Amino acid sequence: MSNNNTTMTSGTVQVRKKPLGLRIWNNRGHYIMFVPVFIFVLILNYWPMLGIRYAFMEYKAGGTPSWTGFTHFERMFSTSAFWSAFGNTLVLSLVKLFLTTFASVIVSVFLNEMGNLFVKKTLQTIIYLPHFMSWAVVASIFTLILSPSSTGMINGMLRDMGILGPNDSSIYFLADSKMWRPIFYMINIWKDTGWGTIIFLATLSGISPELYEAADIDGATRLQKIRYVTMPALANTIITVLILNLAKVMNLFESVFVLYNSAVYDVSDVIGTYIYRQTFMVARPDYGYSTAVGLFRSIVGCILVLICNKASNKVRGRGIV
Amino acid sequence: MKKKALSLLLASTMVVSLTACGGGDNETSSNSSSGNSNTASADKSGDTTSSDNTSGETNSGDYVLTDVKIMVNGTVNSVKQETEAQQTTRDAFIPQLEAAVGEAIGHEINIDFEVASHSDYAGYVGRMFVSEQYPDVMIMSADMLKQYETTGLLWDMANAYDNAEFQNRMKLPGINEGLKDAQGHLYGFAPTYGNGCITYIKQAWLDNLGINGDDIKTYDDFYNMLERFSKEDPDGNGVDGDTYGFISAGLIGTEAPWINYVAEFWQGAYPSIIQGEDGVWYDGFQAPEAKEALLRMQKAYQDGVIDPDSFTAGTKDAREKWYGAEQSGSAGVFTYWAGTWYQNLANNLEKNGVDNEVYELAPIKEITDTFGGYLNREAPVWVILDDGDGDDSREQAIFTAILDTMLDGDKVQTLWTYGPEGIAWSTEAEDFALYPDDPDKKKEYSYKDGEFHMRPGLEDPNVLAVKNHLDPALVIAPLTNGFVSSTDLQDVSNKFFTDHCVDAPSAPASETYSERSAEIIDARDVVIAEVVVNGGDVDAAMQKYTSSVGSLVDQILEELNSAQ
Structure with a gap:
């Protein structure tokens, strides 16, 4: 039996495209609906990428961009402040x-173990709040x-x-x-721990109660249940969160900018703040240099994403991109 | 069918919106390519045309400017729009300015103000320029002017300036003559002189410790006073040592003339690239005077006479700590701007219930023996963007409409000086009181019809409205309508400053400096922090400075000296 689209051979059906x-x-209909999205992606995501060419040009306000090749990269790689910023980032x-x-993770586990719902919700709200404060306010x-x-x-205390x-x-x-650095980490923990617990609490709420019941029958203590069931x-989820966030490590700026x-500078200057000073703290910057540093940062970020993807493939059996 | 119709509708909406965006961009870029913003349009011989269609216009008298776009930083108070009070002021100011300018030039004009971030003005301007968005006229710092005057972006206004109407009332001709380059070009116009900082001391603290301000003549006198402020009880709260001698917004400024907030410590040192008396440029930060200044600050910091917050404090932080209601933890000495700020500091002390008498310290001997006095910074300027069409008529029209009228001595100058009539100031009869509910602070004012006076501020009705942009005491051509609002304190402070100031050193202008000065500033700031805040060895820190940016500094010096 056959028609225009299919052919049956030895019990298999071959679909002719x-x-x-x-x-x-x-x-x-679908393609027409897709057109606006496609145009938007082209304009907002790909069109700006053409600006990468300025990394290879002298590009100053009031001047015509002129080709300079890899001059900016040579300057960047020979500047100790850049490498310091890269390492710090x-x-x-x-x-x-x-x-x-x-x-x-620790806070999530503690919250999960908490029996009193009112206290649990109150604590959750309190630890979420710092996340909603701007970095400028936190720094002040x-x-x-x-x-x-x-x-x-x-100092008074x-x-x-x-x-x-x-x-x-x-x-x-x-x-x-x-x-x-310890102060910086402490402030970040204070600000972002609460928000970070959301995804872990969601995972914890999905653990089957039967596992805990079975552990109870086996005589497990509370700590043993955490050790052998919860963790x-x-x-x-922990690995997924780490991998996803690892791809964003080069984007550090605001939290450092308001505190450094x-x-x-030797322990706090990151690539974002370095670019900021080289661009906005001079009367007539060469945007070509800033673009070159930004391009380098993007390439490193891209490599990290690929590494993360590989790691994700290994750990979870599927990639993140 | 419905799905198809919906998708078609969505797609066509998107295409229309993108076309609209694209159209705007094209218009901007086409105007920008000739160096104009698209807000400037011309009406020649009664015909309205775009600003690009100006070929053949050679006589500035023929050019009728109908729209002008002005870009300013935070120094034009009447066009700010961050608060409701500021928006109300702006809404009143712009129509009044358009009417007054229109009356002066003989036809209607639309004025569009763009207020850029004050703290990142140079960066904002740079971003505007690279995206080819140019205003018609804008404010620039002296440093920015130096970097842009060689780019061809700015119009040479020397002729317009020489023939300006305000020349017959000129009081300070040297200010703009000094801005002309060796060939006589004038790319920026300064309506005022630059102003600078005076060292202020709380009189009550001096009195409490029995110190006579007039006796402070040398650095030793100054330092002894600071030590007593930090070790004794100048605020009279019964606790010794809970106050500081000195607070400042940083141990070095963020722009030229760098040292004016900490003048007594820097003394004759100038931690930047500077031109010597012999005309040779050198790095003032590597000079022996800078090393001595760093050691002075290190000692003061270690002795606890400088509030340690000074290192990271911004101007607002330092001001508020100095005049705050809580004087424990405050400082006795604060170096800040002359003129209006003398009044503002006194007002804020009073507002916070602190004795508001402030002593102005004359430059100590070490300053007069080196620089000669407090530094009068290079004046900020107004520049006109050249449209590059080889025809000066449009630029001349902008000069006439905006810059010439700015110093007309009458209506327009009054608006640029005091802000909108009826909001910031008035000549109508009225009675009002500041602090009406506080018998101790209450101040009553009564004015007759026709009598010029400032009105209570919209932001804070307990203080008089802030002025707009031009300081009447600093302006190069004065008001002729008799509208004077300066309080005694402002007059006293302005006179004090002009009696004790010298012009600040010129900022360097070189290709490499304009592009890479941030690297030098970073290295310099690291040295200051290392020596003063961390108590490090000054020679080792300076060695680090020369090894990191020494060759870059040499390259800049070579450029500057070879251009001489």
């Missing part, structure tokens, strides 16, 4: 990611709290407790290279 034009015509982002994820609050002047709360003597200088937490159930200063 219709010509592309005909298929498009048959699905013209990776260190700050990765440590922040692991710490906030770890804190989110912590700058006041950590101020080295006599009005600084933490250290003096009251006798840790700082009357003749000791105050600690300038945000201008001390040894202190800045294994969370493992896949010239005393701690």
